[in-house]
Amino acid sequence: MMTPRADKSLTDWRAVKSSVLLAQLKSKQCNVSIIVCYAPTNYSLEGRKEEYYEELQSIIDEIPERDMKIVISDFNAKVKGNNQGMEKVMGVEGLGEVANENGAHFVSFCSTDNLVIRSTLFQHKDIQKYALTSPCANYKIHIDHIAIDKERMGTLRSVRSYRGADIGIDHQLTIAKLILNLNAPNTNLDGIPRFDTTKLLEDEHRQIFAVELAKVYTSLKLRAVDTIEKPSIVISDILTNVSQVTLASLPDTSAMRKTIKHKRKSVRAPPPTPADLQELELLHQYKIYIPEEWRE
Known part of the structure; x- marks a missing residue:
């Protein structure tokens, strides 16, 4: 869903793969390319995970270098709060002490493409970080993340989950606040x-x-x-x-x-x-x- 003003700035959108959607917006500062995707679960075969990240990398390579790149996804990736050795990629606000295999793939992908996991840089309560709760409520994990270009990371002002919204799935609603000066096409x-x-x-x-x-x-x-x-x-x-x-x-x-x-x-x-x-x-x-x- 988009507001009428944002809809006018939408220049293109397409389903690149069955689990990847690419939308491109026009702003006065630069064009914005938003990738919405769904990653394989942590229990998927290793070959399937590598194939997914190769496809995602090919899409990133097709986007013009001057565009702002934003990746929004259920990466099924647990990112720990300790960012030692990865200070340029993530912050210390990750939920949990141990990262899973998908988390390692995700961090490596962001490091390669100069992306920052912005959802790990905001100081929120733990209840405002996790995106998934198990049916028996035994564990709560933070697996929905938003990554953005390091050079333009300041435009993303907040990322947090909201428990009150019923969106029909087992995930919590995650909302990000982005500062953009959208530009409608010449009419x-x-x-x-x-x-x-x-x-x-x-x-x-x-x-x-x-x-x-x-x-x-x-x-x-x-x-x-x-x-x-x-x-x-x-x-x-x-x-x-x-x-x-x-x-x-x-x-x-x-x-x-x-x-x-x-x-x-x-x-x-x-x-x-x-x-x-x-x-x-x-x-x-x-x-x-x-x-x-x-x-x-």
């Missing part, structure tokens, strides 16, 4: 053809337009039945094609802006410097009246 109308609709006020052009529209009415019905296109898109294409035949196109607004800008620059430009001062001609409003007795 100007320069690329859309504009037609002189005032010609429809004339009987001749109005009749021609009606005849051309009647010709394509049958093809419009067939196209709407044979394809899965939205009716609004089909109608827009038909009206555009008919208007191109019967109505004249108005000048492109971007070209008009360039012309006006060039004209303003030429008007505001200073006059050329004369080679001789005698060739300098003063405008009438700049001439000063001098009485005849003063001229001698």
Whole structure:
């Protein structure tokens, strides 16, 4: 789920693998690539784990280097609170004293791609860290993590779990607060053809337009039945094609802006410097009246 403003900044999303989703957002600072994935459990075969991290690494390599990378996943990885030797990758706020095998894979993956496990850097109560509780409530583990680029780790301000939310699974809801200045794509109308609709006020052009529209009415019905296109898109294409035949196109607004800008620059430009001062001609409003007795 996304807010309407965030939805406008969404440039692409796709399911790369059965357990990996990639979403890309456009912001004013840099583009943001968010990877949402699910890792094999700790009891899976070792070959399956290595294959998963190889696939995840190939996706990371395809993302442009200048993009902000955020990895959100149920890594099934227990990360211990002692970060000795891994200070650049994780903090000391991990839950537990012993890391499992998945935790070692996850830490190695983050170290390779210069990612920071941001969920281990915030000082929260233990009850706000764990993401999974066993059915018998014997143990509580912290296996849902969020990793981000080390250079932009400051944009991620908080990561914690909320127990009160019922999301239909055995995991707790994990919420992260991210500071981003999202940028909606350019919505100007320069690329859309504009037609002189005032010609429809004339009987001749109005009749021609009606005849051309009647010709394509049958093809419009067939196209709407044979394809899965939205009716609004089909109608827009038909009206555009008919208007191109019967109505004249108005000048492109971007070209008009360039012309006006060039004209303003030429008007505001200073006059050329004369080679001789005698060739300098003063405008009438700049001439000063001098009485005849003063001229001698």
